[in-house]
Amino acid sequence: MEIIKTVNENVTDITLVGRLDTTTAPDLEKELKELFEQGTSQLSLNFEQLDYISSAGLRVLLFAQKSLSENGKMTIRNVKPEIMEVFDITGFIDILTIE
Amino acid sequence: MLVKVKKNLIKRFEEEFIRTTDTLWENEVTANLLVARILIGTAMIILAVLVADYAGIMDIDQTFMFRISTASITALLIPAGLCLYFKGRKKWLKIMMLLTYTFVCAGIEATMTYNVPLIMACPIIVAVRYYSRPVCVSTAVLTALLSGFASYYGIKMGKGLKDLNYLQFFPGSLLELGNGSLKDAVLNSAAADYASSWPIYMERAYLPKLLMYWMIATVCVEIARRGRLAIFSQQAETRKSEKIATELNLASSIQANMLPNIFPAFPEYNDFDIYATMTPAKAVGGDFYDFFMIDEKHLAMVIADVSGKGIPAAMFMVIAKTLIKDHSQLGLSPAEVFSRVNDLLCEGNEAELFVTAWMGVLNIDNGELVYVNAGHNPPVMMLDGEVSYLKCRPGFVLAGMKGYKFSQQNMTLQKGDKIFLYTDGATEAKNIDGELYGEERLISCLKGLKKDIGCTEALRAVRSDIDTFVKDAEQFDDLTLLAFDYTPKNKDKETVERTFDATDEKLHEVMAFVEEGLEAHEADMKSTMAITVALEEMFVNISHYAYPDSMGKATVGMRFDHDEVEIYLIDSGIPFNPLEKEDPDIKASIEEREVGGLGIFMVKQSMDECRYERRNGQNIFTMRRKIRQ
Numbered sequence: 272m273e274i275i276k277t278v279n280e281n282v283t284d285i286t287l288v289g290r291l292d293t294t295t296a297p298d299l300e301k302e303l304k305e306l307f308e309q310g311t312s313q314l315s316l317n318f319e320q321l322d323y324i325s326s327a328g329l330r331v332l333l334f335a336q337k338s339l340s341e342n343g344k345m346t347i348r349n350v351k352p353e354i355m356e357v358f359d360i361t362g363f364i365d366i367l368t369i370e
Numbered sequence: 371m372l373v374k375v376k377k378n379l380i381k382r383f384e385e386e387f388i389r390t391t392d393t394l395w396e397n398e399v400t401a402n403l404l405v406a407r408i409l410i411g412t413a414m415i416i417l418a419v420l421v422a423d424y425a426g427i428m429d430i431d432q433t434f435m436f437r438i439s440t441a442s443i444t445a446l447l448i449p450a451g452l453c454l455y456f457k458g459r460k461k462w463l464k465i466m467m468l469l470t471y472t473f474v475c476a477g478i479e480a481t482m483t484y485n486v487p488l489i490m491a492c493p494i495i496v497a498v499r500y501y502s503r504p505v506c507v508s509t510a511v512l513t514a515l516l517s518g519f520a521s522y523y524g525i526k527m528g529k530g531l532k533d534l535n536y537l538q539f540f541p542g543s544l545l546e547l548g549n550g551s552l553k554d555a556v557l558n559s560a561a562a563d564y565a566s567s568w569p570i571y572m573e574r575a576y577l578p579k580l581l582m583y584w585m586i587a588t589v590c591v592e593i594a595r596r597g598r599l600a601i602f603s604q605q606a607e608t609r610k611s612e613k614i615a616t617e618l619n620l621a622s623s624i625q626a627n628m629l630p631n632i633f634p635a636f637p638e639y640n641d642f643d644i645y646a647t648m649t650p651a652k653a654v655g656g657d658f659y660d661f662f663m664i665d666e667k668h669l670a671m672v673i674a675d676v677s678g679k680g681i682p683a684a685m686f687m688v689i690a691k692t693l694i695k696d697h698s699q700l701g702l703s704p705a706e707v708f709s710r711v712n713d714l715l716c717e718g719n720e721a722e723l724f725v726t727a728w729m730g731v732l733n734i735d736n737g738e739l740v741y742v743n744a745g746h747n748p749p750v751m752m753l754d755g756e757v758s759y760l761k762c763r764p765g766f767v768l769a770g771m772k773g774y775k776f777s778q779q780n781m782t783l784q785k786g787d788k789i790f791l792y793t794d795g796a797t798e799a800k801n802i803d804g805e806l807y808g809e810e811r812l813i814s815c816l817k818g819l820k821k822d823i824g825c826t827e828a829l830r831a832v833r834s835d836i837d838t839f840v841k842d843a844e845q846f847d848d849l850t851l852l853a854f855d856y857t858p859k860n861k862d863k864e865t866v867e868r869t870f871d872a873t874d875e876k877l878h879e880v881m882a883f884v885e886e887g888l889e890a891h892e893a894d895m896k897s898t899m900a901i902t903v904a905l906e907e908m909f910v911n912i913s914h915y916a917y918p919d920s921m922g923k924a925t926v927g928m929r930f931d932h933d934e935v936e937i938y939l940i941d942s943g944i945p946f947n948p949l950e951k952e953d954p955d956i957k958a959s960i961e962e963r964e965v966g967g968l969g970i971f972m973v974k975q976s977m978d979e980c981r982y983e984r985r986n987g988q989n990i991f992t993m994r995r996k997i998r999q
Binding site for chain 2: 292293294323324325326327329330333336337340352353354356357360361362365366
């Protein structure tokens with residue numbers, strides 16, 4: 272999986288390319304942890320090129336959402352229908368901000 | 371580089387140190403428990419003596435005896451009790467127990483100096499069990515000092531203690547009997563000489579004992595030293611056998627990988643299917659199967675069993691397998707292959723091993739099967755639905771007699787016919803009562819199968835029938851099974867499976883294997899996603915939790931049936947039923963959301979059906995779902 276990071280003003284934009292699974296989820300988690308330590312509070316995730324997400328990936332999303340729920344914001348955009356299905360059955364659809 | 375080497379060395383040294391101290395510590399704990407029992411035993415003996423004294427069997431001052439006994443019993447039981455309470459797992463227990471024991475023994479010696487000379491030896495004999503020279507030496511020194519003091523005390527206070535043994539009368543002494551007992555009279559008359567001449571008594575009573583004690587102590591210290599050496603050498607042995615075990619494991623996986631074990635074996639051929647397994651009784655085995663294409667239309671199948679088991683058989687197996695495959699690929703007839711391989715195997719076969727083998731070469735276009743047998747069990751044929759043993763000339767074993775000429779036979783297979791090959795590990799599998807599984811059971815098991823059963827299922831059915839029969843008896847012989855099905859593949863109904871190392875690194879291979887299968891059966895995107903997400907969940911579960919102490923395997927299989935697929939995962943790890951896990955609350959707020967249990971929940975949600983089964987020491991998890999809308 273590829274993680275592309277760009278910063279516009281105070282919004283950090285992350286584009287994920289490929290698969291977010293057991294082996295790649297730790298990479299994203301590490302990246303996000305670093306960002307949060309630096310004080311990032313506005314996160315925008317682009318899932319346009321994300322083909323796959325497993326529960327390990329969901330865990331990282333939950334971690335990010337929890338970290339930012341009080342004084343920050345995380346939005347996800349361009350979610351593919353297959354991934355939307357995963358969000359749906361796990362109830363993630365209710366806690367994530369999906370555009 | 372050098373720093374790394376140094377670091378490694380230090381690490382190894384530390385590991386070694388921890389291991390050694392661990393073993394010594396374990397020894398100390400067992401020793402502590404033993405000493406605690408000895409302390410309790412001694413307390414019991416003292417109690418018995420006290421009772422005997424009160425009953426008049428012994429002649430010790432009762433008041434005095436009562437005082438010393440209760441004090442000793444209490445002193446012994448406290449450390450013993452503490453030791454049992456801490457299960458021996460405290461550093462100070464050893465010191466406390468040995469000190470108490472030495473003091474109590476000295477106390478007893480002071481009381482009955484001449485009656486109990488052996489008691490001096492007790493503390494050091496107990497201390498030997500710690501296999502430690504310092505412990506032994508300090509116990510010895512302490513005992514010698516205390517014993518000297520006890521002797522002195524016993525002599526000096528002889529009157530008070532009333533130990534008549536210390537009384538000596540010089541020639542011409544007069545004994546005056548008054549109204550009291552003889553004992554009192556004796557004590558009264560001797561008292562005067564006796565208190566002043568204690569050095570003579572010490573020399574006569576204590577010194578010889580001390581010298582004897584010296585000998586006993588020397589032997590004990592030596593035993594302790596030897597005991598410690600024995601612990602070390604035992605450890606070295608363990609390490610050596612661990613190393614051998616590691617190598618055996620490696621050999622076992624080399625052997626397993628030598629046999630074709632990727633199924634479906636020939637995805638490019640649609641005319642037949644083949645499936646085989648080999649389960650060695652030891653780490654490595656002498657059984658083998660093999661199958662390969664000789665050219666585009668000839669398939670060779672081999673099954674063989676080397677006499678003996680374990681490493682010698684495994685080494686011979688490697689040679690035999692290689693020779694048979696090499697010679698077959700020269701395009702020789704099966705009989706010629708066996709004749710030549712036999713000659714080569716006979717050369718230098720000093721271990722006098724031999725191989726029973728069966729080989730068949732099938733023309734997959736017209737079904738012509740040419741086969742040769744070298745003393746192997748006859749295959750079971752399922753011809754036109756009829757199950758029977760193949761009549762074949764037995765032939766002599768391979769590596770038995772140089773120059774033996776094998777002869778081959780032939781027959782024609784019709785579409786739908788099946789061949790079932792096995793080694794005597796199947797027919798001679800024994801249950802606890804020593805009963806054999808036997809050819810009858812094998813054939814009736816095969817007769818009971820559905821006519822259109824696939825190779826994988828047929829083999830699994832036989833394996834499970836054998837396992838049910840054998841139950842808890844140990845597997846004595848290698849067990850090899852091979853099934854061949856000459857039925858053109860029905861794309862709609864197909865089972866494929868593959869075995870992977872259960873580690874996260876294999877995840878992508880597992881996913882690719884299943885995705886490929888799904889794609890070949892035209893699964894839609896949504897189903898592929900749902901199935902792969904579920905598969906990842908279940909596979910990662912196995913790789914993380916099934917084998918806590920070792921590296922294990924996980925078999926992943928797919929059974930397609932029209933527009934449905936059943937995916938199954940098999941592992942031999944610790945029993946675990948994922949379906950028993952509680953569902954997470956998916957309506958909870960973000961703060962209350964738990965990450966655990968989410969994966970299995972997703973699996974249950976996205977699949978049409980999930981099943982879990984624990985069978986023959988394996989976890990079998992099956993999930994079913996439509997692959998197209």
